[in-house]
Amino acid sequence: xxxxxxxxxxxxxxxxxxxxxxxxxxxxxxxxxxxxxxxxxxxxxxxxxxxxxxxxxxxxxxxxxxxxxxxxxxxxxxxxxxxxxxxxxxxxxxxxxxxxxxxxxxxxxxxxxxxxxxxxxxxxxxxxxxxxxxxxxxxxxxxxxxxxxxxxxxxxxxxxxxxxxxxxxxxxxxxxxxxxxxxxxxxxxxxxxxxxxxxxx
Amino acid sequence: xxxxxxxxxxxxxxxxxxxxxxxxxxxxxxxxxxxxxxxxxxxxxxxxxxxxxxxxxxxxxxxxxxxxxxxxxxxxxxxxxxxxxxxxxxxxxxxxxxxxxxxxxxxxxxxxxxxxxxxxxxxxxxxxxxxxxxxxxxxxxxxxxxxxxxxxxxxxxxxxxxxxxxxxxxxxxxxxxxxxxxxxxxxxxxxxxxxxxxxxx
Numbered sequence: 001x002x003x004x005x006x007x008x009x010x011x012x013x014x015x016x017x018x019x020x021x022x023x024x025x026x027x028x029x030x031x032x033x034x035x036x037x038x039x040x041x042x043x044x045x046x047x048x049x050x051x052x053x054x055x056x057x058x059x060x061x062x063x064x065x066x067x068x069x070x071x072x073x074x075x076x077x078x079x080x081x082x083x084x085x086x087x088x089x090x091x092x093x094x095x096x097x098x099x100x101x102x103x104x105x106x107x108x109x110x111x112x113x114x115x116x117x118x119x120x121x122x123x124x125x126x127x128x129x130x131x132x133x134x135x136x137x138x139x140x141x142x143x144x145x146x147x148x149x150x151x152x153x154x155x156x157x158x159x160x161x162x163x164x165x166x167x168x169x170x171x172x173x174x175x176x177x178x179x180x181x182x183x184x185x186x187x188x189x190x191x192x193x194x195x196x197x198x199x200x201x
Numbered sequence: 202x203x204x205x206x207x208x209x210x211x212x213x214x215x216x217x218x219x220x221x222x223x224x225x226x227x228x229x230x231x232x233x234x235x236x237x238x239x240x241x242x243x244x245x246x247x248x249x250x251x252x253x254x255x256x257x258x259x260x261x262x263x264x265x266x267x268x269x270x271x272x273x274x275x276x277x278x279x280x281x282x283x284x285x286x287x288x289x290x291x292x293x294x295x296x297x298x299x300x301x302x303x304x305x306x307x308x309x310x311x312x313x314x315x316x317x318x319x320x321x322x323x324x325x326x327x328x329x330x331x332x333x334x335x336x337x338x339x340x341x342x343x344x345x346x347x348x349x350x351x352x353x354x355x356x357x358x359x360x361x362x363x364x365x366x367x368x369x370x371x372x373x374x375x376x377x378x379x380x381x382x383x384x385x386x387x388x389x390x391x392x393x394x395x396x397x398x399x400x401x402x
Contacts, residue, residue: 085270
């Protein structure tokens with residue numbers, strides 16, 4: 001395998017080691033990035049790689065701890081520039097999102113994040129409910145689709161009604177902000193901790 | 202399968218549905234808890250189960266957002282009673298832990314949390330380093346063990362030196378608090394977000 005300048009540059013970014021050593025490591029590992037990193041560590045050149053953390057975008061990390069410290073949420077909201085991230089509009093939005101997650105407990109950000117098997121299971125349940133209640137078979141699917149919409153509105157952050165103004169969804173709130181600030185804005189990830197919560201059975 | 206009172210009670214706790222309906226659901230599902238919940242949902246008795254969240258213990262959820270909002274940490278620290286959770290000592294400890302995680306970026310709480318394969322890979326690397334540097338084979342394992350200690354001190358929160366006082370580890374700080382407050386105290390979980398961080402390659 002040929003070692004390109006691109007490979008060498010990437011290894012350098014990952015390890016902070018000089019270009020010549022990166023080149024040598026890649027030659028030694030026949031271009032395998034993981035093995036090259038190990039080689040550099042073995043030589044004492046690269047430090048323990050704790051987490052692959054390259055700044056891909058700007059934005060803020062915001063948290064909201066509910067009164068009593070029993071529930072807390074941390075959220076990352078990304079913007080394109082630090083300039084926008086520092087505006088009050090952006091920071092207020094991030095705070096509102098954290099508060100929304102605390103209160104409305106979404107499980108996903110987008111409906112695209114809902115695993116296929118969860119979707120199938122829900123839809124199946126709604127279909128059976130419709131059949132059980134004696135609905136004609138030709139409209140069973142339509143009923144199930146309608147209930148799926150409600151399901152998404154309950155578990156997907158972007159589909160939820162905004163707790164401070166139930167007339168708008170989080171998605172439309174986000175879209176208004178994008179228009180106002182003129183930058184792409186993304187709710188990237190969140191963590192929600194509830195005291196003593198058990199995720200297993 | 203026999204349906205015990207214990208099963209019925211458990212289903213009731215999980216769904217909030219009345220005992221008689223829980224019993225019927227379990228009979229219908231031949232004791233299968235998941236199927237019984239589905240049955241109750243199908244009948245419209247049980248609500249969508251969003252997350253299994255039963256309060257197992259007291260404590261606090263605390264967060265620390267570093268100046269500039271580029272790094273944030275949320276942590277759950279448990280105590281046995283709410284009384285202890287409300288003390289300044291306990292709350293200061295939780296804040297210190299959040300700050301520690303922000304600054305020192307641990308990957309695990311305990312060394313027991315480090316996956317076996319990660320341990321093996323590290324140890325193997327240290328062994329090879331020792332061999333490469335011409336150490337006699339009989340002390341290679343001992344050297345590797347020593348380096349593993351350093352590894353744990355870097356990636357495990359409890360083994361880390363406390364950033365505010367490097368003479369003590371987080372573990373000893375925790376132990377002092379347990380003695381002072383007279384209750385078992387556990388750092389349960391944490392989330393650490395760094396802006397733009399990518400966890401994948």
